[in-house]
Amino acid sequence: MNVIEVKDLRKEFTSYSSRSGLKGAFRDLFTRNYKILRAVDDISLQVKQGEMVGYIGENGAGKSTTIKMLTGILTPTSGEVMVNGMNPHKEREKFVQTIGVVFGQRSQLWWDIAVQESFRLLKKVYKVSDEDYDTHMKEVIETLEIGPLLDKPVRKLSLGQRMRCELAAALIHNPPLLFLDEPTIGLDVLVKMKIRGFLKEINRKYKTTILLTTHDLADIEALCERVVLLDEGSIIYDGRLDELQKNWVEGKQVHFEFQHAVEKSQLEEVSTHFDVKWRCGERENQWIAMIDGDDDAISKLMSQVMLHHSISDVKINRVSTEEIIRNIYEEGINHG
The missing domain is CATH 3.40.50.300 (P-loop containing nucleotide triphosphate hydrolases)
Structure with a gap:
């Protein structure tokens, strides 16, 4: 009813x-x-x-x-x-x-x-x-x-x-x-x-x-x-x-804290084989990878990044609903 x-x-x-x-x-x-x-x-x-x-x-x-x-x-x-x-x-x-x-x-x-x-x-x-x-x-x-x-x-x-x-x-x-x-x-x-x-x-x-x-x-x-x-x-x-x-935005975020300054272009260069977007974190030398993939893909991305850059901390978070909604509005989706 x-x-x-x-x-x-x-x-x-x-x-x-x-x-x-x-x-x-x-x-x-x-x-x-x-x-x-x-x-x-x-x-x-x-x-x-x-x-x-x-x-x-x-x-x-x-x-x-x-x-x-x-x-x-x-x-x-x-x-x-x-x-x-x-x-x-x-x-x-x-x-x-x-x-x-x-x-x-x-x-x-x-x-x-x-x-x-x-x-x-x-x-x-x-x-x-x-x-x-x-x-x-x-x-x-x-x-x-x-x-x-x-x-x-x-x-x-x-x-x-x-x-x-x-x-x-x-x-x-x-x-x-x-x-x-x-x-x-x-x-x-x-x-x-x-x-x-x-x-x-x-x-x-x-x-x-x-x-x-x-x-x-x-x-x-x-x-x-x-x-x-x-x-x-x-x-x-x-x-x-x-x-x-699950469907609109990547389901996981990987927060990398580097021991030295890293440019976005350097991160994109070492992650070309992954469906990933990079954005700057809130703290100095922190970058966040928003990755579309399973746990295996996340593990491989972390290994690839750590192979090329020194890491002081790393953690995995689920993308919040607030961020999902924000991304939908920023990127735009078809009405209907």
């Missing part, structure tokens, strides 16, 4: 520009210069029940605009949207009962009242029974470790404390679908780990479907098997994260 069904979804915005000078301002009173900006460009997407999907891309790629259309905040310019079997814009009151939303830079909690009072207000909004609230929220509060925060005003919470409370607030009605837009932005490592662990647990226990947008690709690696990669409003990759890691 598909929880999210999107076909040829498009969102365009009209952008007005002002002419310079007094004469230009006068002309703007009668005629305006404008252009159409396409934030989301005819995307199609299906998400099954229980999936945890990473929706990623650079700033301005169209991630948040897509989320806002899927949650009914924005009306699409064209295309079809069905979420939880409903049109988010035409069945809004019924639809919002079936989703939870966390925007990392916007709060759904009331700033000046205690957290538990915000929870009680949201309980009324979502028409959650006392029994369901007590059973479900007791577990959420314990897992997120927010019990001591419930009687504090939201304005007195740290960012990490507030985000854990925001996540709990989004789950008061135990929705089958959760939208998370930058939920760990600005948080320290321990808080991120707590939130990731909690999301895994609700996905396992309730089969909660989660669509996650984030710039922290460690969140994606920890939570999502599937990623959807967006560029300039179009989907350029939709598939398993491990396939992206």
Whole structure:
């Protein structure tokens, strides 16, 4: 069963520009210069029940605009949207009962009242029974470790404390679908780990479907098997994260630290028989080989380099997802 069904979804915005000078301002009173900006460009997407999907891309790629259309905040310019079997814009009151939303830079909690009072207000909004609230929220509060925060005003919470409370607030009605837009932005490592662990647990226990947008690709690696990669409003990759890691970019990096200065041309000369790219490391006399091949190829490359140059240190790393994404954007790939 598909929880999210999107076909040829498009969102365009009209952008007005002002002419310079007094004469230009006068002309703007009668005629305006404008252009159409396409934030989301005819995307199609299906998400099954229980999936945890990473929706990623650079700033301005169209991630948040897509989320806002899927949650009914924005009306699409064209295309079809069905979420939880409903049109988010035409069945809004019924639809919002079936989703939870966390925007990392916007709060759904009331700033000046205690957290538990915000929870009680949201309980009324979502028409959650006392029994369901007590059973479900007791577990959420314990897992997120927010019990001591419930009687504090939201304005007195740290960012990490507030985000854990925001996540709990989004789950008061135990929705089958959760939208998370930058939920760990600005948080320290321990808080991120707590939130990731909690999301895994609700996905396992309730089969909660989660669509996650984030710039922290460690969140994606920890939570999502599937990623959807967006560029300039179009989907350029939709598939398993491990396939992206395996197919798009070399899977291993070999970090060489040399005892003396070495030029890139010298390294290329001794590695002509290997499918390898060289780039400068962060430290002095450090070079990184990004090699496409199995362990045997890596071993032979290391032997060849060490035969010609003195090495003080060498180590092998898997290419990070962050670097994979960066390389995809830098090298460019066909849309589709």
